[in-house]
Amino acid sequence: MPSDLLIRGGTVVLPGVFPVTADVAVQDGAIASIGPELPGDAREEVDARGLHVLPGVIDAHVHFNEPGRTDWEGWATGTRALAAGGATACVEMPLNARPPTVDGAAFDAKLAAARASALVDFALWGGLVPGDLDRLDELADRGVVGFKAFMCDSGIDDFPAAGDDVIGAGMVRAAALSLPVAVHAERPSALREPAGTTWRDFVASRPVEAELEAIERALALASETGCAVHIVHVSSGEGVALVAAAHARGVDATCETCPHYLTFTEDDLEALGARAKCAPPLRTAAERDALWEHLGAGRIAFVASDHSPCPPAMKAGDFTAAWGGIAGCQSLLACLLDAQRLPLQATAALTSANVAGRLGLPKARLEPGADADLVLVDVGDRHAPELHDRHRLSPFAGRALRGRVVRTLVRGTTVFLDGRIVARAPIGRLITPDER
Numbered sequence: 001m002p003s004d005l006l007i008r009g010g011t012v013v014l015p016g017v018f019p020v021t022a023d024v025a026v027q028d029g030a031i032a033s034i035g036p037e038l039p040g041d042a043r044e045e046v047d048a049r050g051l052h053v054l055p056g057v058i059d060a061h062v063h064f065n066e067p068g069r070t071d072w073e074g075w076a077t078g079t080r081a082l083a084a085g086g087a088t089a090c091v092e093m094p095l096n097a098r099p100p101t102v103d104g105a106a107f108d109a110k111l112a113a114a115r116a117s118a119l120v121d122f123a124l125w126g127g128l129v130p131g132d133l134d135r136l137d138e139l140a141d142r143g144v145v146g147f148k149a150f151m152c153d154s155g156i157d158d159f160p161a162a163g164d165d166v167i168g169a170g171m172v173r174a175a176a177l178s179l180p181v182a183v184h185a186e187r188p189s190a191l192r193e194p195a196g197t198t199w200r201d202f203v204a205s206r207p208v209e210a211e212l213e214a215i216e217r218a219l220a221l222a223s224e225t226g227c228a229v230h231i232v233h234v235s236s237g238e239g240v241a242l243v244a245a246a247h248a249r250g251v252d253a254t255c256e257t258c259p260h261y262l263t264f265t266e267d268d269l270e271a272l273g274a275r276a277k278c279a280p281p282l283r284t285a286a287e288r289d290a291l292w293e294h295l296g297a298g299r300i301a302f303v304a305s306d307h308s309p310c311p312p313a314m315k316a317g318d319f320t321a322a323w324g325g326i327a328g329c330q331s332l333l334a335c336l337l338d339a340q341r342l343p344l345q346a347t348a349a350l351t352s353a354n355v356a357g358r359l360g361l362p363k364a365r366l367e368p369g370a371d372a373d374l375v376l377v378d379v380g381d382r383h384a385p386e387l388h389d390r391h392r393l394s395p396f397a398g399r400a401l402r403g404r405v406v407r408t409l410v411r412g413t414t415v416f417l418d419g420r421i422v423a424r425a426p427i428g429r430l431i432t433p434d435e436r
């Protein structure tokens with residue numbers, strides 16, 4: 001029987017096994033078979049010789065700000081950037097859209113916005129903020145992957161910080177719902193007012209100790225409540241080590257880091273300015289190298305972009321007043337490929353299967369019957385791609401990276417091809433966690 005699509009002769013990258021040359025047949029949006037020189041004709045054939053075929057990236061941490069702050073980003077532009085970077089799905093954060101995703105109605109509003117514009121599949125984080133404990137169940141009913149809390153000021157008035165009491169109570173409820181709590185880990189008592197307005201003042205105001213104290217607190221709360229905890233955007237090697245040690249003690253704890261912590265150091269802030277401002281801030285070269293070591297040793301569950309853009313005016317002016325957030329979702333996969341520090345199968349796991357595994361999403365399975373979420377990459381080609389997010393104000397802008405995304409397929413439909421968005425409709429669908 002002819003398949004819809006046959007991807008011929010690519011080097012298929014599966015987690016845990018050495019990449020092999022194989023064909024991939026796609027039928028009705030799902031993988032029909034994978035194997036060498038598959039027989040049969042197809043309605044469409046793609047020559048992938050010389051290219052690697054990877055599972056589509058699932059970016060576990062993006063802020064698309066719609067509804068309410070679509071001038072910051074938006075589902076249309078944000079998912080264009082994802083597709084151009086080889087992502088076939090994302091998990092979107094509860095804050096920076098208005099309203100924040102802290103109850104069922106807000107979830108419904110965000111779902112409507114996403115369905116109207118998303119080019120890739122998406123899941124949603126719910127928010128854990130003071131006063132919304134009785135709303136976690138309705139968020140879970142709608143299919144959030146978990147609940148995100150800020151241990152410090154989030155920078156957005158409508159998403160207040162959660163104290164230990166709120167996080168503890170939220171963890172009790174989340175554990176009952178079999179969902180994880182994700183935390184932004186910086187301890188407010190260890191943060192200082194910047195002494196001046198330069199990048200050095202900002203970095204000094206958010207020391208590594210603030211992250212470590214917060215991670216310890218979050219791990220203790222998870223241990224007490226039996227809740228799964230995920231530390232987002234860890235910036236330091238010691239932070240990862242704390243999570244790994246807790247995991248070894250039996251706490252259901254994981255963490256992620258981000259392309260910017262793996263690529264840049266605080267010294268780059270001089271040249272990059274506020275477009276490389278984030279919290280926790282960029283760290284030293286020693287911390288960056290420690291993160292790579294932890295990645296290689298499997299102590300970091302996955303790498304996510306924490307794409308958190310804003311209008312250019314909010315990045316202007318003095319450094320300490322500028323918005324803290326980095327736009328980088330298009331560069332996630334290329335950043336890892338460019339560094340050439342990890343085997344391709346580890347890169348595939350860190351950007352897809354590990355995300356799906358931790359969050360219980362029925363994705364990232366390169367096997368017959370699974371969604372045909374695939375990205376074809378020329379791993380040797382080094383170039384600076386055109387960015388597709390709304391403001392293109394990224395520290396990765398203009399930066400040549402090895403690893404050119406040639407084609408991105410969401411459930412078998414090509415959404416990005418040879419530098420252009422070719423999706424004709426917003427085909428993105430809500431993904432919800434499997435029952436556990």
Ligand SMILES: [Zn+2]
Nearest residue numbers: 061093306308
């Ligand atoms: Zn974030």
